[in-house]
Amino acid sequence: MLNHHLEEIGKTLFDEMYPLGNIAQLGNIIKTLESGTRPKDREETDDIPSIGAENIERFGQYDYTKEKFISSDYFKNLKRGIVHSGDVLLYKDGAYTGKVSMTLDNFPHDKAAINEHVFILRPNKLAPSSFFLYYLLLDDENRQALFSRASSKAAQPGLNQTEVKTLPILLPTTEVIIKFDEKVTPLMHQIAKNANENRKLASLRDTLLSKLMSEEILVTQATK
Numbered sequence: 001m002l003n004h005h006l007e008e009i010g011k012t013l014f015d016e017m018y019p020l021g022n023i024a025q026l027g028n029i030i031k032t033l034e035s036g037t038r039p040k041d042r043e044e045t046d047d048i049p050s051i052g053a054e055n056i057e058r059f060g061q062y063d064y065t066k067e068k069f070i071s072s073d074y075f076k077n078l079k080r081g082i083v084h085s086g087d088v089l090l091y092k093d094g095a096y097t098g099k100v101s102m103t104l105d106n107f108p109h110d111k112a113a114i115n116e117h118v119f120i121l122r123p124n125k126l127a128p129s130s131f132f133l134y135y136l137l138l139d140d141e142n143r144q145a146l147f148s149r150a151s152s153k154a155a156q157p158g159l160n161q162t163e164v165k166t167l168p169i170l171l172p173t174t175e176v177i178i179k180f181d182e183k184v185t186p187l188m189h190q191i192a193k194n195a196n197e198n199r200k201l202a203s204l205r206d207t208l209l210s211k212l213m214s215e216e217i218l219v220t221q222a223t224k
Contacts, residue, residue: 014139017172018139021171025165026166031123032122035092035117036082037078037081038050049111050070050113051109051112051114053096056101056118059101059107060194062101062108084103086102087121089118089121090146100134102134127177128174145168146159
């Protein structure tokens, strides 16, 4: 709930500055747009998390129960799709096309890659803010536009790189974007911190519950 409130503050700040922009395309502000891979012909060991569409909720929310993995050797040989702090993640196909999240301060992992159903986006110097890019893709109108593009196909909904890059957007000046970034940076780092702490607490809870259940079983067996 707290993270949702923090994100809403950021969204309010974005909504105040975004309409001031000039007409542009998403590709004008993207330095990197790439998807990843994951082996399909074999089960991988639980080494490196492979982030897929099943995991993405939104920034600060991540479904760890559906985690899949790749081996360390496979990870070392990857040429693309390696996640870095500050990357924006976009779900590119399927029923939830257009869902967006981002990585920051070891959320959701300190080391991870994406699979073929997710795009990594990184901004260029024209819009030097991953947070601006995140809120840009979180914007209702832009999300709907992406989903409409994905749904225009006869088969399963999906986005290719050209459809993402040619998305019409509004682009404020670099100076305005930098000021926005300065305002939301503390909020975004707090969201990541809260998410990481929540995960630690959940892990501790599960460990304690497991221990308590084991002790109860031992006590029950001893009293028989």
